[in-house]
């Protein structure tokens with residue numbers, strides 16, 4: 001069942017278990033401008049990864065033709081999410097009590113379930129205003145990893161014989177180790193003052209709808225989209241490899257209690273609930289500033305030196321602090337990945353999010369605040385960043401309808417059916433064009449060679465975005481590709497000279513070629529848009545949603561929109 005990609009108004013019929021906080025965080029009096037002098041924005045995971053999965057050459061060849069069949073048989077029906085949510089919802093009062101006892105302040109929101117497939121979420125319990133701070137979580141209550149991650153507890157307790165192995169794990173694997181350690185070995189978090197974090201762990205989902213380790217191969221095929229199928233295959237290899245590293249280096253105790261399935265659960269939890277940010281310094285520490293003020297006063301009072309000398313010394317200390325907290329982490333590109341109790345209950349919306357997550361430098365914590373006014377009963381959505389449906393499905397297990405950030409990756413130009421394109425535009429591809437495009441990398445690669453699951457479109461497929469259509473570099477390549485001999489010579493046989501339109505005829509031919517390539521892609525799908533729409537309707541009538549069908553329908557709609565724009 002889908003739901004609108006905006007904050008919903010008053011929801012009917014949703015269960016409410018979490019208690020209204022009595023005295024927490026006087027939200028109403030607080031405005032971010034006053035309270036958060038330096039708030040470093042964080043965004044949900046994958047932020048900064050220009051994700052576009054690689055795909056292999058063979059998979060897009062025009063040999064695939066639509067086959068009529070009963071698609072229903074191969075499709076998995078999901079009916080479990082709402083019931084899974086209701087059993088989790090029954091555990092949230094223990095979780096929110098725990099949060100209150102441990103200095104997590106919140107007011108104006110509660111954890112609840114909308115009864116749809118988004119699981120639990122944060123819902124507004126009273127009308128709130130823009131800039132109200134709704135949740136504040138002290139830094140010591142979060143679970144976090146940096147890359148590389150120097151977590152002394154994990155190194156000592158789990159990787160004593162080989163701490164480097166832990167340090168060099170991918171951030172999601174490092175978080176998985178931590179989550180599993182607290183969940184299966186010892187729930188006491190020393191950093192949080194020796195408290196048990198079990199109530200928080202109990203509030204987490206135990207199963208996910210993400211494709212890599214939860215879908216049958218046949219369901220993956222139902223995506224009808226090679227880039228995603230290949231991205232999932234790459235992810236599986238990467239996660240297995242990380243687990244092998246853990247197996248070689250972790251303690252016997254850890255390995256006897258944490259299986260591969262547990263490790264995957266931890267990685268899925270990390271990927272779907274962590275926030276990332278470039279900021280990695282420490283929070284505001286007043287001690288150096290206070291010390292330097294005292295020293296300056298003593299220095300000047302005792303006449304040891306001039307005011308200028310004292311000011312120089314003070315400036316040095318202040319600059320050192322700024323360098324440590326802001327500049328060095330940026331220069332070293334240190335990323336911090338944080339799972340933040342309670343804030344991790346916020347669901348995503350691609351555009352128009354009502355909530356925002358920030359790091360509060362002076363308060364040493366994370367906050368969720370309102371970006372706009374919100375009505376009692378509405379869901380407090382945040383944005384996990386400009387995520388395509390590929391990212392949302394692969395790591396978060398859902399698909400957003402009409403996702404403004406969605407993309408479509410066509411096969412690289414080298415795989416396009418030249419004969420069909422020549423026929424469509426009425427031109428022949430002249431000598432030298434393909435070779436030149438190949439030399440400048442505009443034909444894409446014959447095969448992917450990256451093993452990085454976050455590698456962006458490694459094969460150089462042609463990217464269409466919902467926001468702006470076809471990649472301008474591809475339009476440039478197509479102008480050159482179908483140029484007549486005279487256009488080619490006038491341009492000095494240089495691809496760079498096709499960055500702008502060279503003539504109305506050439507432009508029309510390039511657009512026709514692009515459109516035909518997209519049409520061929522759409523025609524190659526085993527089912528049509530209409531068939532998918534009908535299929536989804538049948539599934540919804542049966543009170544279930546099939547993510548694979550929803551995903552492929554969204555991709556086809558995006559392709560169809562791009563085709564229409566090219567007319």
Ligand SMILES: C[S@@+](CC[C@H](N)C(=O)[O-])C[C@H]1O[C@@H](n2cnc3c(N)ncnc32)[C@H](O)[C@@H]1O
Nearest residue numbers: 117118119120272273344345346347348396398
């Ligand atoms: C950070 S958690 C948010 C809390 C989560 N709903 C829960 O029940 O714990 C992210 C997960 O919430 C779900 N989710 C978030 N936004 C969603 C949306 N717009 N539609 C469907 N599911 C969503 C997905 O399962 C995603 O992996």
